[in-house]
Amino acid sequence: MGRVSPLFLILLALGFFFATYNLVTMIIHNRATRSNSISTSNNNGGSEWFDPVQESGLKKSGDRKFHVALTATDAPYSKWQCRIMYYWYKRMKDRAGSESDMGGFTRVLHSGKPDNLMEEIPSFVVDPLPEGLDRGYIVLNRPWAFVQWLEKATIEEEYILMAEPDHVFANPLPNLGRGDIPAAYPFFYIKPSENEKIIRKYYPEALGPVTNVDPIGNSPVIIKKSILEQIAPTWMNVSLRMKDDPETDKAFGWVLEMYGYAVASALHGVRHILRKDFMLQPPWDLEVGKRFIIHYTYGCDYNMKGELTYGKIGEWRFDKRSYLRGPPPKNLSLPPPGVPESVVRLVKMVNEATANIPGWETVRMS
Helix, strand or coil, X not given: CCCCCHHHHHHHHHHHHHHHHHHHXXXXXXXXXXXXXXXXXXXXXXXXXXXXXXXXXXXXXXXCCEEEEEEECCCHHHHHHXXXXXHHHHHHHHHHHHHCCEEEEEEEECCCCCCCCCCCCCEEECCCCCCCCCCCCHHHHHHHHHHHHHHHCCCCCCEEEEECCCEEECCCCCCCCECCECEECCCCCCCCHHHHHHHCCCCCHHHCCHHHCCCCCCCCEEEEHHHHHHHHHHHHHHHHHHHHCHHHHHHHHHHHHHHHHHHHHHHCCCCCEECHHHEECCCCXXXXXXXXXEECCCCEEECCCCCECCCCCCCXXXXXXXXXXXXXXXXXXXXXXXXXXXXXXXXXXXXXXXXXXXXXXXXXCC
16 A cells, blocks of 8 residues: 655645634634533533533433444554454453444554454554654554544444553443543543643634643544544644644643644534543552453552552563563463552453463564
């Protein structure tokens, strides 16, 4: 598959710029409320517990199945995480049975060419950004990957779950969205209000308070496909503009693309149901409980007394970055006594997956 030319992408970005400008102008001059834009003039004030469903009285209706989509590269580091993620998707979908809201699955592979996991994991190949445009920030390819996938793929489900390779389903996941209102996980480090000066570069005051920008990233998010099709090009455009702005790039760093999605959603008048039970992040979240996804982005380092030594390599550790060039071995050692249940559960789930995925140690990861 050929790469997209820089000229094409420049024209595409210009098109998205004018589309965003027209959108902003339309909202300024036409304040009619869209069906998926709920007033926030209540005591919640856009806080992380804002629930537009409760405010609007919306109920569950219709087909609730969602398609699981995660963006990935063909690097060994991404591949082994995708294999574990797909294993637990199948396990939890089977556990939920015929009533499951979990529909199909796609690994959106933005390497521009097929790899050796195409038969193991349902995959759809899209083009990466032109060389150098991501400036080493690989996740900038994510919105561009979704734009292409949504345009070219046949997706039967009405809803999409945007997920990531380092997600593990800990419980069967229902559709947490309600009608046109998507559901998302509130990240403690996404703080639009504390970054209002920067946010206002992309979300003008005329559109409303900065609290209209939810404290979220694009993942995990369950959203109607038709709404994501509207947001995705704006998400791509805003993310590229943010990366091009030195002040924004410095302030947002590795979470820039997450802010890009949050701002793009707000530009389209879309608010999210914020669900803390959507996900947990060991070692900070101590128990799995009824939460649905384990996100193992942080390293877990402990001494043999079971005490966290975060920032210092522990006597016992599990950190995905220890396996940049290849998959973790089977049967990882379990944490010492005293380590939180969430970490123990994560390692046990990794061990179960690696023990049952065919060819775990023999399938070439490069």
